[in-house]
Amino acid sequence: MNNLLTVEEVKNYLAVEQQELERYIAQGKLQAYKIGGTFLRFRKEEVLNLRFEIQPSSPRRAVKKSAGFFSHITDFWRFNNFYILSTLAVAAALYFILRA
Numbered sequence: 001m002n003n004l005l006t007v008e009e010v011k012n013y014l015a016v017e018q019q020e021l022e023r024y025i026a027q028g029k030l031q032a033y034k035i036g037g038t039f040l041r042f043r044k045e046e047v048l049n050l051r052f053e054i055q056p057s058s059p060r061r062a063v064k065k066s067a068g069f070f071s072h073i074t075d076f077w078r079f080n081n082f083y084i085l086s087t088l089a090v091a092a093a094l095y096f097i098l099r100a
Helices: 007-014 018-027 044-054 059-065 069-099
Strands: 032-035 039-043
Touching: 007 018, 007 039, 007 044, 039 044
Parallel strands: none
Antiparallel strands: 032 039
16 A cells, blocks of 8 residues: 555665665665655655666566466556555445435
8 A cells, every 4th residue: 555665675675785775866766755854765666667677587587577467467456456445435435325
């Protein structure tokens, strides 16, 4: 549900050290956001884009890219579950309100 990642999450996800992460920020490859003036966060979509950019296709990556329909549905759900559930809740509420 949360589209912001912490520094530690980004380092683990990209498999990089602190210095390399700072270099990506300095080069403008990754945008960092300050929350409350002190907490550094990164948008999940930008981290995904950078991951595909810095990690060339490998046999393991190629297998994952050629994943089937279920993998696409899982990714879609993972990034949009809040919006899907919200839409269903609003639709159900409207149904019960307008039914009476």
